[in-house]
Amino acid sequence: MNKQEKNAFMEAAVKEAFKGVRGNHGGPFGAVVVQNGIILARAHNKVVSSKDPTAHAEILAIRKTSKILNRFDLSDCEIYSSCEPCPMCLAAILWARIKKIYYGCTRDDAAAIGFDDRVIYEILDIKKEKKHLKKIMLNRERCLQPFKEWTDKTDRITY
Amino acid sequence: MNKQEKNAFMEAAVKEAFKGVRGNHGGPFGAVVVQNGIILARAHNKVVSSKDPTAHAEILAIRKTSKILNRFDLSDCEIYSSCEPCPMCLAAILWARIKKIYYGCTRDDAAAIGFDDRVIYEILDIKKEKKHLKKIMLNRERCLQPFKEWTDKTDRITY
Numbered sequence: 001m002n003k004q005e006k007n008a009f010m011e012a013a014v015k016e017a018f019k020g021v022r023g024n025h026g027g028p029f030g031a032v033v034v035q036n037g038i039i040l041a042r043a044h045n046k047v048v049s050s051k052d053p054t055a056h057a058e059i060l061a062i063r064k065t066s067k068i069l070n071r072f073d074l075s076d077c078e079i080y081s082s083c084e085p086c087p088m089c090l091a092a093i094l095w096a097r098i099k100k101i102y103y104g105c106t107r108d109d110a111a112a113i114g115f116d117d118r119v120i121y122e123i124l125d126i127k128k129e130k131k132h133l134k135k136i137m138l139n140r141e142r143c144l145q146p147f148k149e150w151t152d153k154t155d156r157i158t159y
Numbered sequence: 160m161n162k163q164e165k166n167a168f169m170e171a172a173v174k175e176a177f178k179g180v181r182g183n184h185g186g187p188f189g190a191v192v193v194q195n196g197i198i199l200a201r202a203h204n205k206v207v208s209s210k211d212p213t214a215h216a217e218i219l220a221i222r223k224t225s226k227i228l229n230r231f232d233l234s235d236c237e238i239y240s241s242c243e244p245c246p247m248c249l250a251a252i253l254w255a256r257i258k259k260i261y262y263g264c265t266r267d268d269a270a271a272i273g274f275d276d277r278v279i280y281e282i283l284d285i286k287k288e289k290k291h292l293k294k295i296m297l298n299r300e301r302c303l304q305p306f307k308e309w310t311d312k313t314d315r316i317t318y
Contacts, residue, residue, distance in 0.1 A: 006297060007297075007298060010297050010298045010301070010302070011298075011301070013302075014298075014301055014302055014304065014305060017302070017305035018304075018305050018308065020305075021305050021308050021309050021312065022308075024314065024315070024316065026316075027309065028305035028306050028308065028309035029305075030305070047231050047254075048231070048316045051225050051226070051229055051230055051231045052221075052222055052225045052226075052231060053221060053225060053231040053232075053233070053251065053254040053255040053256075054213070054218055054221060054222055054251045054254065054255075055231075056254075059213055062211075062212060062213060063211055063213055066210050066211045066212060067210070067211075070210055071210055072206050072207070072210045072211060072212040072214075073212075074212070080297070082302040082305060083302065083306075084296075086250060086254075087246055087247075087249075087250040087283050088246075088247050088250030088251050088254060090246075090282070090283060091245065091246040091247035091250065091276075091279050091283065092212065092213045092247050094278075094279050094282060095206075095212040095213065095215075095245075095247060095279075096212040096213075097212075099293060100293045100295070101293070101295070102295050102296075102297045103295070103296060103297065103302075104296070104297060104298050104299050104301065104302020104303070105299055105302045105303055105306060106296070106299065109299070109303060109306060110306075112306075113306050113309060113310050114317055117250075119253075120250050120253050120254075121283065123249070123253060124246050124249060124250070124280065124283045125284065134258060134259045134260070136259070136260070136261050136262070137243075137261075137262060137263070137265070138165060138166075138169050138239070138261045138262065138263060139166060139169045139170075139173075139263050140263050140264055140265065140268070142169070142170070142173055142263065143169065143172075143173055143176070143241040143242065143262075143263020143264045144263070144264055144268060145173065145177075146173060146176035146177050146179075146180050146187035146188075146189070146241060147187050147242075147264060147268060147269075147271075147272050149177065149180050149181075149187065150180050150186070150187035150272060151272050153180065155183065156183070157183065157185075157207045158273055
């Protein structure tokens with residue numbers, strides 16, 4: 001991918017971000033997923049319009065791409081996001097096995113306009129999570145039973 | 160919530176996990192969202208059947224709950240998950256403003272059956288992310304423009 005192509009992909013992500021702002025769909029964030037130099041999916045944050053706290057640009061772009069490719073493994077794709085992905089989206093990108101992320105603004109830029117995910121990064125640090133969140137273990141033994149059934153299955157599909 | 164009620168909610172999450180295993184929908188994980196002692200939404204992992212890498216139990220349960228309550232703020236809800244949430248789901252729970260998580264199995268239990276999110280936790284540690292992932296900044300100045308437009312909006316809805 002040459003610089004001009006990369007710029008064009010990021011510009012498509014920025015256009016999505018503007019679309020979201022102008023339509024009052026949610027925060028000013030856009031993302032596109034690219035495969036072999038072609039944009040497969042474009043999305044912007046729709047937390048407000050869809051009333052879904054998980055409707056971040058990257059999540060929606062990944063979900064669209066998976067639908068298009070009819071698979072959950074997007075390891076041959078790259079993602080361009082107008083802003084550094086939040087921990088939810090970063091983890092989603094990793095679950096999707098996307099190996100390369102281009103991003104524009106930083107998490108500090110996002111924090112400066114009121115989208116502060118630094119606390120989430122902090123909570124994901126196991127040493128600090130207790131400070132912010134009640135996380136209580138309950139009935140582990142019982143909950144292990146579906147795990148047992150899973151490992152016993154011969155036709156399981158791993159991901 | 161008394162212990163018996165909590166057990167019942169976790170049992171509902173476990174039932175979901177079994178449903179997923181038996182239906183070949185995805186990994187052996189279930190979750191329910193509870194509000195005022197009532198289960199609002201039940202879900203299990205559908206990564207395989209829906210071919211969506213983001214279709215984890217907690218994400219689906221949150222999305223269902225948001226649809227039912229018609230809002231993205233679920234701060235009056237609790238979540239019961241048959242397994243300790245992965246970083247994607249944990250961050251989603253935080254974005255949804257859920258304050259209490261009950262979980263059964265641990266991340267180590269999940270890793271033991273092939274669902275290893277420890278590398279994701281590691282990547283979310285900014286000091287280590289470079290080891291696993293190409294994350295490249297591109298055109299920050301341009302990407303800041305939707306941010307500027309967002310902060311200039313008088314009718315923006317924050318979340």
